[in-house]
Amino acid sequence: MTDIQPSLPLTIISGYLGSGKTTLVNHLLRNANGRRLMVLVNDFGDLPIDADLIQSRDGDMINLANGCACCSMGGDLFNALVDVLDQKPWPDHLLIEASGVADPARIANIALAEPDLKLDATIALVDAETFENHADDPLIGETLTQQLAVSDLILINKSDLVEAKAMENVSFKLGTIAPNATRIETQYASLPLDLAVGLELASSEKKAEHSDDGDHSAAYAKWSISYDRPLDREAFEVALERLDGRVLRLKGIVRFKGNDTPQVIQLVGRRHSIAAFDGAENVQNGLIAIGFKGSLDRSLLDEIFSNV
Template sequence: MSEPIPFTVIGGFLGAGKTTLLNRLLGGAEGRRFAVLVNDFGALDIDGGLVAVHGGDTIALANGCLCCTIGDSLVTTLLGLLERPERFDHIVVEASGVADPGRIADLAVLEPRLSRDGVIVVVDAAEVRARATDRRTGDTVLRQLKAADLLVLNKIDLAEELPALRDWLGVQSTAPTLEARHGDVPLDLLFGLDRAGASGHSSPVDAFASWSYQWSEPVERADLLAMLREAPGEVLRAKGIVRFADTPDRRSVVHLVGRRLDISDEGPWGDTAGSRLVMLGLRPVLGSLPRETTT
């Protein structure tokens, strides 16, 4: 069986900026084939010149990406997508404005052809606190914040009291926050690097960096976890294959998206040279971490 496809869910309330983010993704895919499941094509801003085939409930783009409308059932739409002959590098689902995106991400845990990547929740900086106290929708908003692995605090230019909002968000969610205007966030931070470990996107913003670690000797588990956790909210993604000192004959896959860290066993270590980990985060933090360790 081929390698499972990373599966990302984008949640957030109506008007938070999910579609803006998706438009940026489709416009900046640059060689990676995303399949994007959305509620409504109409909201997408797809350049007519980009459309290769419009097939009713799917739009194939010239850059290899595919958009599907979810219609009435995400389950059947997703299964239908997995039956298609094309291979995709990443599947992204736009959750409805009232859905719990964490529940949708669970599908990737149940489906061997998918690997759960992250739950990204887009937050409207100007609206979220009022939304969160609404009698009918406040609980839905708070559930979404709690489900997030990574928050995108959007429209910060419209926020009235940004420091207080940051404090409040910190109480509602333990996920690290990326602040943005008009959904402008580095896509690599949201969707990771491609398989080769390289950024597909040109001109990363100044504050953002990727760092590559290699260890020839087995790594102490506690040391690595400490390194990842001591920079909470700053190391936003990490992915790698690690040979831990306590299980030196196993390949452990380390995968971090925002606040969520998964370590899974991927079989015997074999004759791979050494451990390798790529981290994405904010430059000042990464700069203070040890570049290489040889325990």
């Protein structure tokens, strides 16, 4: 990717019926924290937005007081995406709540093909209680495993409703279906915004202090580093490989030796991309990462990334 047009980041939320997609969407909209999220809902369900968030309705579009919006796709992803992209200004981030049987890879592919979109992440939810039954269902099992196999992050939702042993089985099975996805146990699909749509880069003027949204602070930790020099690309890529699942997401802007164009680094789970930075604002060079409190080893990350 060498395109330097600004493009709209897209996160896909997939998962079978009852896995908690709607709950996640509401959670993210409620905790948007100043980011303007636009959610396209691809299910022929209600526009599932908590009433207290809604400021106004305009046909299929719901506008929220915090600048976010939610829109029904009416079963037509093509037209919904054309409408979003044709309307300026764009939101900060686009989310698609896929239908329970949609193949997120097909949606992700649109973001890869369309120059005005960039794929941020594919998140799948599973209901810890019903997952095994659904995965074995001859009618939909394959569809669900396909959803999971292409995901970056898998939320094992309703983790509080199953015994530890059952949770182990679910986790093991998910590991075989989706070996490259990172698994996160959640209750009420309460995934921090930074994990769902990515970390915000700190601008030079505003050294952003990320306030962990409340109850998550116990479970997740952050780490960051700043650079005032260009990096060696080869060494940097080796460093990314060394992460090996130790962080859930990492984002940053760096400069590589011999290239004046700042590069944006995105890592979700085990997938990363490096592309020419397409933002206009002046952003400080550095990296920021979020991971599980238990496995995010700050001193190790310092070591990995200071010598690149």
